[in-house]
Amino acid sequence: MSDLLHTPLHDLHVELGGKMVPFAGYAMPVQYPLGVMKEHDHTRTRAGLFDVSHMGQVIVRGPDFATAARAFETLVPMDVLGLDTDRQRYGFFTNDAGGIMDDLMFANRGDHLFVVVNAACKGADIEHMQAHLAGVEVTEITDRALLALQGPSAETVLATLDPRAAEMAFMDVATLSLNGAECWVSRSGYTGEDGYEISVPADQAEALARALLDHPEVEAIGLGARDSLRLEGGLCLYGHDIDTGTTPIEGALTWAIQKVRGDGGARAGGFPGATQIFAQMADGAARKRVGLLPTGRAPMREGVPLFAGPEGGEQIGKITSGGFGPTVGGPVAMGYVTRDHASIGTTIYGELRGKRLPLNVTKMPFTPANFKR
């Protein structure tokens, strides 16, 4: 793993007994001695600290926020201009076919946009922005780590370092002073729990992580539990559940396209693939991402082919993420099925080791979202 990149918390992961694995070019902890199951449960019941420094942090700056927002709207089908100061929103870059190039979070920081993108896509995303955003400056932030503190105790814990943390609502963004470091904090995350994402100067990241871990409510959590948490939360993993070959409509992400950017909206279109996306928004897509709950105990993972009946017939889709959901206490999955099999309550079959096993199309999230609205 010598050619892998290290995050500013690498030495701490190793010290804590993290099992380091390659992920998107970085050495990252997949789990700590606690193990995936207990790490997952700890995050759902108390608070988990995640190192997500491998993700890309980008500042998009124009002469003023409106200029940067209008430019960014040429790449995403989101309402960027209408986003209030110190508020964050989920979004995605689309391509000319209406596919999803990456999903992301963006925030209005008053005079600039702060964007967080996936690790595996960050190089391409930054090139994409630099090539297509006219009149604005796109800067990758490489001197900051990114931590996520997630779980029902996150608020209490973070407020011990800066009481203003408790005043933030879901998707609020603020600059807080945490353990002496100037941090860009959002009240959001990717676990289905309340919590925060914290951008901290790289040279102060380890001290902040240690201060958080000193709190008895907090455990370090690896990528394994991050995956099972986001899966139970019904949240997409880019490159698996959504990619350049899936549109927002197929990916069941139409909710993320605000009316003002939709067909007939005041700032309709003007992003890559708008024609295809509007056509699908009007007519529906041939396939759709759905939640799938296997009725048996066997986990069904990515790649399992799906069928309408217990034998014969054409394949109607496939699982794109699946595994064991520790909070659900059984297997959970998501995947794509043809639209005639996408209704909640439909029973379909996954072919596992030569056997067809039933799954029910189920509403997501699988566990209730505990966001602080």
Added chain:
Amino acid sequence: MKYTEEHEWLRVEDDVVVVGITAHAAEQLGDIVFVELPEVGDTVAKDDEIVVIESVKAASDILAPIDGEIVEVNTALADSPSAVNEDAIGAGWFFKIKPDDTSQMDEYMDEAAYNKLIA
């Protein structure tokens, strides 16, 4: 007790052999959430894939260590697969096999040799 390079343990009980995986293997696999066992009465050949273990991370196959007939399986694992993590060489056993030829066990390691393998 005998051990395979696939991290299975074999314990002779009268005329049958009880088979499971070692604590070391269970720890490497992580939290085990599902175990699919063979059927009682199945005739199996050495190296057949007869058990599937699913951990939170991945699925793994367990091979039949010897030829024989499956005479009992640990049905308790359906409801408590975590027994494999908690008590790998006790409550976490997988199946009992009636060997066709007990000499097939001769090639396997004793405890000292196995401990050396995983050291």
